[in-house]
Amino acid sequence: MTTTSTLGLIQQRKPRWAMPRDVYLSDEVYQDDLKHIWYATWVFAGHTFELPKPGSFITMQLGDYPIVIVRTKAGVIKAYHNSCKHRGHRICTEEKGSSAMLVCPYHRWTYDYDGQLVFASSMGAGFDPSEFKLDEVAVGIAASYIYVCVADTPPDFGTFAAMMTPFVAPHNPDDLKVAHTSTSIEEGNWKLVFENNRECFHCDANHPELLRTYEENNAVSGLGGDDDPSLMAFLDACEAGGLPSRLAIDERGQFRMTRIPLLNQASSYTMDGKPAVNRRLDTSGVDEIGALLYFHYPNTWNHFMADHALSFQMLPLGKGKTQLVTRWLVPKDAVEGVDYDLKHLTEVWYATNAQDKRLVEECQIGVSSPHYTPGPYSDTEENGVCQFVDWYCAHMTRALS
Numbered sequence: 001m002t003t004t005s006t007l008g009l010i011q012q013r014k015p016r017w018a019m020p021r022d023v024y025l026s027d028e029v030y031q032d033d034l035k036h037i038w039y040a041t042w043v044f045a046g047h048t049f050e051l052p053k054p055g056s057f058i059t060m061q062l063g064d065y066p067i068v069i070v071r072t073k074a075g076v077i078k079a080y081h082n083s084c085k086h087r088g089h090r091i092c093t094e095e096k097g098s099s100a101m102l103v104c105p106y107h108r109w110t111y112d113y114d115g116q117l118v119f120a121s122s123m124g125a126g127f128d129p130s131e132f133k134l135d136e137v138a139v140g141i142a143a144s145y146i147y148v149c150v151a152d153t154p155p156d157f158g159t160f161a162a163m164m165t166p167f168v169a170p171h172n173p174d175d176l177k178v179a180h181t182s183t184s185i186e187e188g189n190w191k192l193v194f195e196n197n198r199e200c201f202h203c204d205a206n207h208p209e210l211l212r213t214y215e216e217n218n219a220v221s222g223l224g225g226d227d228d229p230s231l232m233a234f235l236d237a238c239e240a241g242g243l244p245s246r247l248a249i250d251e252r253g254q255f256r257m258t259r260i261p262l263l264n265q266a267s268s269y270t271m272d273g274k275p276a277v278n279r280r281l282d283t284s285g286v287d288e289i290g291a292l293l294y295f296h297y298p299n300t301w302n303h304f305m306a307d308h309a310l311s312f313q314m315l316p317l318g319k320g321k322t323q324l325v326t327r328w329l330v331p332k333d334a335v336e337g338v339d340y341d342l343k344h345l346t347e348v349w350y351a352t353n354a355q356d357k358r359l360v361e362e363c364q365i366g367v368s369s370p371h372y373t374p375g376p377y378s379d380t381e382e383n384g385v386c387q388f389v390d391w392y393c394a395h396m397t398r399a400l401s
């Protein structure tokens with residue numbers, strides 16, 4: 001008998017083979033993904049520098065949960081369920097901004113940034129505002145990265161923060177700003193988006209702009225043979241300059257840090273390989289520091305180069321629809337048009353993202369065919385995809401058993 005439960009589908013998957021069709025298509029799997037991954041683990045929400053002062057806020061939609069993230073009067077970053085305690089209207093409806101209080105647009109219930117209801121008109125005697133405090137969402141912060149978790153009892157954040165911070169901190173993440181953001185809606189399941197990201201097997205055929213500077217070689221990402229002498233010399237030089245660089249990976253595979261050299265002495269993901277910004281993020285004094293790569297499942301991958309950084313944030317909008325937000329990060333005192341040119345900075349990843357969006361969408365169409373059957377992974381080029389799928393299957397098996 002064919003089983004269609006999430007666990008049954010996962011058990012059907014052969015090691016080092018793509019996953020069965022319904023893992024991407026079924027409502028039940030999507031609900032299980034939300035419940036056991038998106039609502040149970042830490043999700044990247046934005047950067048601390050996007051909340052520059054008390055009163056700053058950003059909002060996000062995490063599955064069915066609208067969330068608002070604020071910087072309080074005391075300067076602390078907090079997150080709340082963005083749903084009014086009166087009749088449920090979303091309190092904060094803008095993507096980002098700044099205001100003295102959180103005022104619900106429906107009937108003007110007003111909350112301070114500590115979540116206290118401080119104004120509600122015409123509620124009569126006996127109404128006690130202290131009973132209508134906003135509900136907090138857990139926040140974890142590491143090296144400018146704000147993560148949120150809507151679980152009642154969030155899993156440990158400290159292990160990730162302790163592994164990630166030494167890698168990212170030398171790039172001075174607290175002194176960055178967002179130079180540019182792009183939001184793309186991809187008609188594909190979120191797992192297809194991450195699978196696509198975790199291999200460069202598709203790069204030769206699809207990413208001419210990226211391949212000017214990005215080395216399509218598994219030996220550099222800690223997923224293939226690791227003893228290439230020039231790679232070792234690169235890693236040694238970076239580490240001697242105080243930049244942790246050698247592969248570090250979570251014991252369950254949910255997050256990973258590693259540094260790679262860029263191609264042809266390039267220092268940035270630009271069309272000419274030259275820096276896009278006339279500043280350095282790091283103070284290592286090492287000429288070529290390549291790119292620090294970090295991912296955290298289920299929703300972010302990141303690149304830190306000498307002159308700028310890129311953060312990618314994925315959020316599911318439905319079982320076959322995913323939002324991808326790309327942020328280009330530059331030193332906060334860099335001035336557009338003077339210290340960097342926006343086109344030079346963004347053109348490679350604009351092209352790459354558009355190419356990847358197409359790949360994901362075509363993959364969703366192909367996987368949706370009743371005729372689709374999973375195929376085997378390359379034993380040299382798709383170790384990263386396999387690592388993601390192994391993590392996913394192991395995580396879901398633990399959660400559902």
Ligand code: 3BY
Nearest residue numbers: 197198199200210214301
């Ligand atoms: O998309 C990424 O982040 C990685 C780097 C280049 C292509 N891909 C494997």
Ligand code: FES
Nearest residue numbers: 084086087104107
């Ligand atoms: Fe927010 Fe009425 S629903 S004030």
Ligand code: FE
Nearest residue numbers: 196202207356
């Ligand atoms: Fe790609």
